[in-house]
Amino acid sequence: MLGPKLHCGGAIITDMHILTAGHCITFGVHFRDLAVYVGMHDRLDNSFVTLRVTNGVKHPQFTSNAVRDINDIAVLTLNKKLRFSDKVRPICLPSEDMDFHNLPLTVAGWGKTRQGALTSSRYLLETKVQIVDTERCRKSSIYRDNLVPDTMMCAYSLGKDACQGDSGGPLFSTNRKTHNKKWYQVGIVSWGIDCAMPDYPECGKPSDTVVSMRIVGGRRAAPHSHPWTVAILKNNRMHCGGAIITNKHVLSAGHCFKWDNFKTMQVLIGLDNLDNLNNVAHRNISDVVIHEGFTSTAVRDENDIAVATLNEPVEFGQTIVPICLPTPGQEFASRVGTIVGWGRMGVEKSSSKFLLKALLRILSDQECMESQLKQHLKPTMMCAFSKGKDGCQGDSGGPLLVFENSGRYVQAGVVSWGIGCADPRYPGVYTKVSNYIDWIRQHSKDAITCD
Structure with a gap:
């Protein structure tokens, strides 16, 4: 959160660290400006924990152009350790040999519920998307010119998409290798054009980017x-x-x-x-x-x-x-x-x-x-x-x-x-x-x- 306003999403990866997008601590926003809300579902319910951020490190090769950011990934360090519970748990990081193609992926956040909306959702929302083949994603000229396949991936389902305000949030799934018993973070919501538009999938990636x-x-x-x-x-x-x-x-x-x-x-x-x-x-x-x-x-x-x-x-x-x-x-x-x-x-x-x-x-x-x-x-x-x-x-x-x-x-x-x-x-x-x-x-x- 940036003041009272939803700024970005993120995911707990240790009891002291949050994984988010690099662009969330760029463009005039310093990590010290942020507060992290943990264990929240309803933004009007005050049962969640609020923590400060003592450090924010984005990828050293983070770069931005007119449409996207490359290596759009950052780790935030919290001011105190989290206590894990039914409401607060870390997400697993995948191993290189895990394949998430043809699996239903989940994207979650409190972002705007439609393109052009001025306010974010009160409740945590989720939707299912699937990884889109890079070649299909590149059929759009904007994606063709700005997609970096090594560090970005596209995910999409018509009418379902992460929207503004979900930047930095997790794209996640289970995996057959662990008998679908653990959740793994597959991508970070990075950038896209509009919300849930045909041929304009939301791009999340293991190290990510934004419309910039x-x-x-x-x-x-x-x-x-x-x-x-x-x-x-x-x-x-x-x-x-x-x-x-x-x-x-x-x-x-x-x-x-x-x-x-x-x-x-x-x-x-x-x-x-x-x-x-x-x-x-x-x-x-x-x-x-x-x-x-x-x-x-x-x-x-x-x-x-x-x-x-x-x-x-x-x-x-x-x-x-x-x-x-x-x-x-x-x-x-x-x-x-x-x-x-x-x-x-x-x-x-x-x-x-x-x-x-x-x-x-x-x-x-x-x-x-x-x-x-x-x-x-x-x-x-x-x-x-x-x-x-x-x-x-x-x-x-x-x-x-x-x-x-x-x-x-x-x-x-x-x-x-x-x-x-x-x-x-x-x-x-x-x-x-x-x-x-x-x-x-x-x-x-x-x-x-x-x-």
Whole structure:
């Protein structure tokens, strides 16, 4: 667990160790951020044991690209020994000569029960899958280009699949060699495209991987998992990001419109892949209101916020959902934030074709002021940073999101400005949305939004 939020699954392999995926302690998440719940079935029942993690070691050859991680395996060390019981037991590790093909495998976890769901299951879920031959798995171009047969395996059953949040959880089975009396961990849930889709099996492996990509050090977002995020194009090129706040309004940055004619822009809503615009809503902008206090210097923009009105409303559905706004004055210091966008993957790099996300730690105002940006900062700004991960050019105007206990994301910030990309001396700077709630509502009236 990462705070109150389900982060990953895992399996007990000794009285001090948990086997999970390497990507579970990467991308802005440190092993010290995690709590391990042992003996849990019902997440609302408090009979389980909570332990801290004193060490987390991922495979030394763990690497990540836009779609998958290689050698995606990690061992977590607990802060105290487990007491085994009927509810808490270790799983066996298989020997090299054990064959699990043509056997029913079980995948278990509290992950989301369907693609696009915002909350995880209350109860531990399980489903049966079977190993899919590597050649069959590779019939999909995404798997063909990213599957490493030596360290990955595919498992699938139509309509049954591990889903987001089960990352790191076990894929397990009995084996004839021990007369089907012991459970063996065959794989670790690693990565896949969507949930339970034909020809897109979930890939678990004895040393594993995840859907991973960069907004500079981020990972590819599961398609439509952030359905409020929009791309603003100018002359058919990525210009800025934004977030749907009503069926007619997009929240973005003031600097995205200050020096450019919004009539030359187009907004793509319900988008994941810039090369696939099927079922994507295209809208023009009929009006833009930039905050009246917007000012700019060579280094920074102040009151960098704007509301753009679409020329026609959009219909909410599975791929188009408005983002929730925070309460006035709400603070997010020390929370984990998520940035999403199609922005450049580094200085002088091109935009991504797919929606990317990265996890960042939101700094307190004091931490922000201790950075080298001090003389340029104002109370209406907030900072967020994680080593090697940062919003980069092209993500301007996109949302900085925080997941709340209610199971919903709220927009804490608007990507505003920074110096370079992912430079530890200069955290990314965001417009504090909670300072502008009345202003935002004033300029997005008479439209449909979420409660």
